[in-house]
Amino acid sequence: MKKYSRQRETVLEVLQSVKTHPTASWIYDRARLEIPNISLGTVYRNLSELRKFGYIISFKTDDGNEHFDATTDKHYHFCCTECGKVIDLILEGTEELDSKAQKILDCEVNNHQLLFYGRCKLCMNSAKLKPNN
């Protein structure tokens, strides 16, 4: 990140403009509306750079997809196992998880990743509407 590029700015803007947690290819499709010939490799490279410099974070869900997030405040995520939707979640008092683990393991524990799974409200409601269930 030694020189400005419109491509990088666009990638960051796309991600900042949504509350969802899109994948690289979703961001690519969206960025193409702005820069039609932007290449997928450029999107990947810039997502990596932006993450390296702390502008964005990313995490992988069990379905294998990497999700990106321009909200860098400490928070967790919930992933619906039915529709795949990811929702932000702020939990208090979780720093002690690291210190607890560190004490038990006698290792240097720096951080943790915590991901919840279940059914989102929408999927719960649509389940109720289905016959024979």
Added chain:
Amino acid sequence: MKKYSRQRETVLEVLQSVKTHPTASWIYDRARLEIPNISLGTVYRNLSELRKFGYIISFKTDDGNEHFDATTDKHYHFCCTECGKVIDLILEGTEELDSKAQKILDCEVNNHQLLFYGRCKLCMNSAKLKPNN
């Protein structure tokens, strides 16, 4: 899993014989010592089946690798960011994480994945031995 196969038994035995958390290709290499012409696809298929039926679990670390584990008791993992080693970790009183999240999200939260990152004891010690550090 309607019929027995030596390949499936071998895959499970390989995994049960180690305390580490190997990847599919590591298990493949190990299984080939027993069945030289076992195919990688067979290893993948059987790992999926064994997981589906609850004999093993699996989880992905940030480096992108899927790790398998024949210990199905509820426990967590620590992953060393330097050497990639994965260590088991039992934490008490973490069921309330799900209920906490459920209350906040108003969703059905069924389970969570918690993965710690840091430096293992071996990597901490070898860091001390390096000059200019």
Added chain:
DNA sequence: TTTAATAATAGTAATCATTACTATTATTAT
């Protein structure tokens, strides 16, 4: 113990996300 039905396999090809490569273009400092 044959036999018939079919589950599981080996070997290979296909897929998908991501990364690497390279000639060209864009940015920046002078």
Added chain:
DNA sequence: ATAATAATAGTAATGATTACTATTATTAAA
């Protein structure tokens, strides 16, 4: 303007996983 070089587009390569298919192995029944 110019020179140095970072970043790009387009494409090829990679690596993990899955799909496909003809063959083999297991199982239940005759």
